[in-house]
Amino acid sequence: MFNLILSLNMEQNRYNQITITDIAKALKINPSTVSRALSDSSVVKSSTKKKIKEYAVKHNYQPNYAARSLQKKKTHTICILLPKIVVHEFFGKILLGVQREAQKHGYRCLILPTNYDLHKEINEIKNLLNGGTDGIIMSYQSDGTSDDYVNELIERKIPLVFVDIAPPNLKVSKVIIDDIHAGYMATKHLLEAGASQIACISGPRNVINLQRVQGYQKAINESKSNLNTDLIIFNEKIIEGEQLGMVCSEKLLKKYPQLDGVFATTDMLATGLIKVAKKQNLRVPEELKVIGFSNWAISMLYEPSISTVDQPGFEMGMKAAQLLFSKISATSKVSEETVIIKTKVIRRESSKVN
Amino acid sequence: MFNLILSLNMEQNRYNQITITDIAKALKINPSTVSRALSDSSVVKSSTKKKIKEYAVKHNYQPNYAARSLQKKKTHTICILLPKIVVHEFFGKILLGVQREAQKHGYRCLILPTNYDLHKEINEIKNLLNGGTDGIIMSYQSDGTSDDYVNELIERKIPLVFVDIAPPNLKVSKVIIDDIHAGYMATKHLLEAGASQIACISGPRNVINLQRVQGYQKAINESKSNLNTDLIIFNEKIIEGEQLGMVCSEKLLKKYPQLDGVFATTDMLATGLIKVAKKQNLRVPEELKVIGFSNWAISMLYEPSISTVDQPGFEMGMKAAQLLFSKISATSKVSEETVIIKTKVIRRESSKVN
DNA sequence: AGAAATAATGCAAACGTTTGTATAATAATT
DNA sequence: AATTATTATACAAACGTTTGCATTATTTCT
Numbered sequence: 012m013f014n015l016i017l018s019l020n021m022e023q024n025r026y027n028q029i030t031i032t033d034i035a036k037a038l039k040i041n042p043s044t045v046s047r048a049l050s051d052s053s054v055v056k057s058s059t060k061k062k063i064k065e066y067a068v069k070h071n072y073q074p075n076y077a078a079r080s081l082q083k084k085k086t087h088t089i090c091i092l093l094p095k096i097v098v099h100e101f102f103g104k105i106l107l108g109v110q111r112e113a114q115k116h117g118y119r120c121l122i123l124p125t126n127y128d129l130h131k132e133i134n135e136i137k138n139l140l141n142g143g144t145d146g147i148i149m150s151y152q153s154d155g156t157s158d159d160y161v162n163e164l165i166e167r168k169i170p171l172v173f174v175d176i177a178p179p180n181l182k183v184s185k186v187i188i189d190d191i192h193a194g195y196m197a198t199k200h201l202l203e204a205g206a207s208q209i210a211c212i213s214g215p216r217n218v219i220n221l222q223r224v225q226g227y228q229k230a231i232n233e234s235k236s237n238l239n240t241d242l243i244i245f246n247e248k249i250i251e252g253e254q255l256g257m258v259c260s261e262k263l264l265k266k267y268p269q270l271d272g273v274f275a276t277t278d279m280l281a282t283g284l285i286k287v288a289k290k291q292n293l294r295v296p297e298e299l300k301v302i303g304f305s306n307w308a309i310s311m312l313y314e315p316s317i318s319t320v321d322q323p324g325f326e327m328g329m330k331a332a333q334l335l336f337s338k339i340s341a342t343s344k345v346s347e348e349t350v351i352i353k354t355k356v357i358r359r360e361s362s363k364v365n
Numbered sequence: 366m367f368n369l370i371l372s373l374n375m376e377q378n379r380y381n382q383i384t385i386t387d388i389a390k391a392l393k394i395n396p397s398t399v400s401r402a403l404s405d406s407s408v409v410k411s412s413t414k415k416k417i418k419e420y421a422v423k424h425n426y427q428p429n430y431a432a433r434s435l436q437k438k439k440t441h442t443i444c445i446l447l448p449k450i451v452v453h454e455f456f457g458k459i460l461l462g463v464q465r466e467a468q469k470h471g472y473r474c475l476i477l478p479t480n481y482d483l484h485k486e487i488n489e490i491k492n493l494l495n496g497g498t499d500g501i502i503m504s505y506q507s508d509g510t511s512d513d514y515v516n517e518l519i520e521r522k523i524p525l526v527f528v529d530i531a532p533p534n535l536k537v538s539k540v541i542i543d544d545i546h547a548g549y550m551a552t553k554h555l556l557e558a559g560a561s562q563i564a565c566i567s568g569p570r571n572v573i574n575l576q577r578v579q580g581y582q583k584a585i586n587e588s589k590s591n592l593n594t595d596l597i598i599f600n601e602k603i604i605e606g607e608q609l610g611m612v613c614s615e616k617l618l619k620k621y622p623q624l625d626g627v628f629a630t631t632d633m634l635a636t637g638l639i640k641v642a643k644k645q646n647l648r649v650p651e652e653l654k655v656i657g658f659s660n661w662a663i664s665m666l667y668e669p670s671i672s673t674v675d676q677p678g679f680e681m682g683m684k685a686a687q688l689l690f691s692k693i694s695a696t697s698k699v700s701e702e703t704v705i706i707k708t709k710v711i712r713r714e715s716s717k718v719n
Numbered sequence: 720a721g722a723a724a725t726a727a728t729g730c731a732a733a734c735g736t737t738t739g740t741a742t743a744a745t746a747a748t749t
Numbered sequence: 750a751a752t753t754a755t756t757a758t759a760c761a762a763a764c765g766t767t768t769g770c771a772t773t774a775t776t777t778c779t
Contacts, residue, residue: 030764030765030766031765031766031767032765032766040728040729041728041729041730042729042765042766042767043728043729043730043731043766043767043768044727044728044729046765046766046767046768047728047767047768050767054726054727054728055726055727055728056726056727056728059727059728074765074766075435075764075765075766076431076434076440077430077431077432077434077435077440077764077765077766078431078435078734078764078765078766078767079765079766079767080430080431080434080734080766081429081431081432081435081733081734081735081736081764081765081766082733082734082765082766082767082768083734083766083767084734086430086431103457110476110477119475120475120476121473121474121475122464122474122476123464253666282666286668289668308663309662309663309666312607312636312663312667313666313667314640314643314668384734384735384736385735385736385737386735386736394758394759395758395759395760396735396736396737396759397736397737397738397758397759397760397761398757398758398759400735400736400737400738401737401738401758404737408756408757408758409757409758410756410757410758413757413758428735428736429734429735429736431734431735431736432734432735432736432737432764433735433736433737434736434764435734435735435736435763435764435765435766436735436736436737436738436763436764437736437737437764438764
């Protein structure tokens with residue numbers, strides 16, 4: 012009879028999960044003691060602690076997230092806002108890094124794909140603010156016209172860390188690469204491989220691209236060869252990726268037949284470029300040396316394999332999460348920190364020395 | 366003075382979020398009425414409802430997830446267990462589909478990358494069981510030796526839906542494709558394109574591959590040409606992807622120079638195959654027609670572009686989520702359902718008619 | 720042995736919701 | 750106008766934890 016009542020009582024519990032109160036009743040101890048025992052408080056006698064813990068593992072006790080969150084005013088959830096995880100393997104790697112780190116801290120990870128359009132997703136973010144998340148990791152994907160949402164996050168003192176791209180005029184924590192330096196190294200690699208007439212193709216004039224191009228310019232300037240600024244091509248975003256690479260390369264290669272090197276600011280631009288070069292019977296790398304950017308999987312698989320700059324996404328994600336957790340657990344305000352992750356040039360066929 | 370106390374009171378609240386109790390106090394109404402008003406209960410007078418709602422939006426009220434979860438015994442979180450989101454764009458698409466659907470239901474989405482090794486991650490799953498999640502969508506990535514964890518989920522009556530791959534001998538809900546039919550259609554496409562000596566290369570003998578190969582056999586049998594079972598090559602998992610494709614194609618193409626078509630059970634195998642074919646000066650598609658499987662981005666970008674079978678991941682994800690929510694909201698047990706999503710052959714250069 | 724100090728446990732309130740039931744206010748009926 | 754029926758609100762308990770404080774049990778000291 013007593014058993015019946017007990018089991019009915021437990022039945023109420025979702026999926027038959029045992030609670031602290033259940034343990035307390037079973038052991039005729041107060042719930043508070045059980046709670047303290049389970050969190051290894053030094054205040055409870057080791058013999059009772061042992062008894063409680065044994066019972067807990069035997070009955071597979073798992074703490075109730077919601078109750079703990081409510082009490083502690085912590086969600087044990089952080090949030091990652093990233094654009095289009097689907098196609099973007101780089102962001103996928105960031106994600107893995109963050110998740111690995113979150114797990115260490117006993118945190119869960121919520122992922123929101125943002126489609127490059129944060130403005131529309133502000134409601135989603137607001138929703139997160141109350142009991143939704145303890146902190147946010149995001150990539151700044153704005154045209155810079157309105158940073159209101161970032162400001163709101165800062166005002167509310169939500170722990171916040173940017174990865175890859177950060178708002179340029181705000182004091183925030185961020186984990187980024189040195190795009191200027193990376194562009195510089197990429198271009199220098201082409202020069203060292205024997206190219207001297209080097210063009211640069213890029214997407215729209217956003218922070219990232221501008222910096223990579225700036226690095227390109229620096230390398231060209233150092234190399235005494237006069238930089239023809241016509242050889243820098245920005246492309247506003249109508250099409251993108253490989254298609255964009257094809258369209259802009261078509262003109263470029265026609266107009267400058269003397270070209271023997273191209274720095275593409277993304278790997279996809281590079282594949283488009285090479286496709287066009289082949290069509291025009293330009294041999295890569297013999298007649299045209301190419302380097303891309305990001306080290307996407309395709310750059311290795313393509314024929315010829317494409318030299319590129321490796322962006323260590325996993326490491327960036329881990330570092331970002333570490334920063335975030337230092338903020339979450341900080342008692343007083345912690346200063347904003349910028350971490351710059353090292354990139355390196357990956358040499359492949361597309362820029363082989365003749 | 367009163368204001369001070371009030372603001373101090375609200376200060377306690379994380380990130381200055383207003384609560385139902387705050388609204389109640391401010392409006393001198395009982396919290397229960399506020400709660401009912403906000404959930405549009407017909408029992409509260411429309412004038413008070415209006416008053417409450419106005420105050421709520423004005424002060425940007427957002428319900429507290431934890432409190433609601435605790436009370437309702439629902440987490441409003443579902444969980445997706447998927448292998449290696451990073452490289453697997455197909456799984457990325459599933460993810461997007463699930464997330465889209467979850468949002469509709471006011472649910473949040475937790476993603477766990479599983480590295481194809483669920484056994485080791487059972488603890489993670491167990492952790493989810495208590496207050497962790499209301500339901501799970503997963504892809505069955507087991508060698509079939511021990512399905513204990515699946516059984517446990519079923520026993521505990523956790524709403525559960527499989528996508529892409531499901532355990533073969535258990536009665537579960539699943540959203541899959543008809544791999545036999547897809548393999549059949551792919552092979553038939555090669556036959557129609559003019560190939561007659563068709564081989565099949567595949568990864569390890571798992572459920573998926575076996576079925577695709579079975580489809581291949583059916584198509585070959587129908588075509589009166591005698592099926593040479595030597596032309597079916599399984600590869601146990603030592604290396605994988607493109608590398609595997611290269612290694613096994615090398616031998617195959619040498620041994621059977623009369624071959625004029627290959628069905629590869631994944632796109633990555635196909636890229637490896639084509640790379641080798643090129644090296645051996647075999648022209649694709651003129652001398653060798655190739656079709657892959659899954660329609661990964663690379664199959665379109667490769668040169669030549671690779672014919673393949675499209676697996677509509679997004680749709681599969683959405684459907685899986687719909688099934689899951691029907692389970693979550695069901696009052697009584699709902700029967701296990703199998704949804705088969707249609708695939709289609711995508712014709713590209715690699716299988717063009719001469 | 721008795722007082723004082725320390726250790727171990729129990730009690731109760733709180734976190735922000737929701738919901739069954741009781742009460743109060745209003746409207747409809749006689 | 751008094752009774753009943755209806756509608757609207759208030760009360761209180763509950764969800765599973767945690768934690769300051771009170772209480773009880775144990776040890777240490779004189």
